[in-house]
Amino acid sequence: MVTAKIVTRARAEGLVILLVALGYVWETRNIPTLFQSPGVPGPAAFPTVLGLVLGLAGLWRLVRGAPGDEAAARAAQKAAGEAKEPAAAGAPAPSWLAAHGRFYALWAVVLGFMFFMPELGFPLGAGAAMLLMFRLLGEKRWHVSAALSIATTAILYLGFSKGLGVRLPLGLLQGLLGK
Amino acid sequence: MFDHLINGFSVALQPLNLLIALLGSVIGTVIGVLPGLGPTATIAMLLPLVFTMSPVAAMIMLTSIYYGAMYGGSTTSILVNIPGESASVITTIDGHKMAMQGRAGPALAIAAVSSFVAGTLAVVVLTMVGRPVASLALRFGPAEFFSLMFFGLATVASLAGAQVGKAIVTTVMGLMIATVGIDLVSGAPRFTFGNPFLQDGIDFIVVAMGVFAISEIVVTAKEVWEGTRPQVVQAGNVWLSWKDFRYSLPSIFRGSFFGFLMGMLPGAGATLSTFVAYNVEKRLARNPELYGTGDIRGVACPEAANNAASGASLIPLLSLGIPGGGATAVMLGALMMLDITPGPMMFDKHGALLWALIASMYVGNVLLLVLNWPMVNVFARIMSVPARYLMPIVLVICTVGVWSLSSSSVDLVLTGAAGVLGYYMRRQKWPIEPLVLGLILGGRMESSYRQALIISKGSPTIFFEKPISLVLLLGALVFLALPPILARMKKGRALVEALEGGEA
Incomplete structure (x- = not known):
């Protein structure tokens, strides 16, 4: 099989x-x-x-x-x-969403962040992506996920843009900050 | 010859130059340890710092940043299975497995120690044979270079053992990705589909971050959910034991030898040397089956090769003006901006600078060892950060690394696509390393191929007429043919044994 x-x-x-x-x-x-010469690749x-x-x-x-x-x-x-033990008879099979939902949600977050970061801007995009990923990977407390994502985004933004001169896009925040 | 070196040391050991070397090593390590930011990006970012310095101080700063970033790149390979630069791709194979077995400390320590030993050997050999070897390297023409690249790719493909067919496919895919962009010979755009962002080609980092980092994030998440993630063993001892050092020493010497040999060839670079050294090591060393399972020699050998090649790459860089890789190309640019033109007269015209540079490389190696030895414990603790916190941060840093290349959304889309491809390849056991090496070597391989055919007026026999080229091509064939033949012989022996057992 x-x-x-x-x-x-x-x-x-x-x-x-x-x-x-x-x-x-x-x-x-x-x-x-x-300018292709004859006989030459x-x-x-x-x-x-x-x-x-x-x-x-x-x-x-x-x-x-x-x-x-x-x-x-x-x-x-x-x-x-x-090695395998015989499976317990009668155990209900998990639904497709329960079995694969998180997996596809994670891909959606990862690819969504990469594809839309330039438009969303680094602070919003990275903050949202990290918040969702902390949750998807098992951090159950919203306030911990939120605090961690905000703090990490701020540190990374300041470190890269101010410290190393990487021009990170502000995206939607650009309009709000009037830059 | 050693008088010149002593003069070089007297310059490199001046307090200000020592301070510059220390600063460069620290900055290089700190930035290089971020996934996606390798030595090339690090040097390019920090280039403006050196323009106000004297040529000697500037070169000391650049070489220190280079070495620091190289060590930083190995650190991410070992700890999070994401190579910081192309030369540390091979370190992921055994390095990350060691980290998962609770041996991150010894893995990081052997990376520092083998880099130090190889760096020392490279400086000694460079001092003794640098000048004559520079002229020897000129014997390598386009045909020999094409065959050398072919040999390198074949050795990597043969790492896949019986699955060499899959490795050939992924190597060709890497070479194909390298053909995207403006053709440097004719100026014709190829496979750009009218997109101006693709005209510069696809950077190694774009693909490597996808196939290594993005796939690693998803694989780790799946393992966390399924409860199958191997627990990182908390080891009592984070230092390198004498036994481990003694066990790795032959590999360090062999890695240094191959690294130096390949590094001095213009254009070959440190990356190819790590792949070739690892593969040859696997065939020469005792208990080769341990390679790939978290064997400390699998870290020592490529790290030594990488460092020895970096030292040796100064030969073509300074005497011929040909960089060995991306980072040395940026350094070449910096040298020219400082009004120093590398070439055959470099040893005569800028002798003092050259020897100060060689001495400062050694000083940089010592500083890195002194700096990183106590830091091993700190870096190794990254392994104890739970994956649910580490992986989202890694994703964001990798994205910044890709964005920093050219602020292009096309690069990010390509990284995402490479991530999906990398995930599939890992799930279905397709080797990733050949794809990355194909991409790295593709451009140089093609230009050598075309130059050789231009010289021979289109006749491919040029690759077989030149003795060095012929030997390399035969070596490549042996590497490609050997694993399937050995696998078949093993299968045949097992069948005979089973039949004999059945008859008895």
């Missing part, structure tokens, strides 16, 4: 790698060949070689699956089977 899943995943990975390679090689056609030569190597590797994985992964999975399955 696990082995079949791994073969499917390996083939899917092979397909993705192949498609990436094809897209990459296709894009090399858009590279302008300025131009700006598309090296990328074309890379694209072909990746494409071949993807094709190999798509056709062959992943023998190495299968062997490792079989060994892991065997070891897990020997």
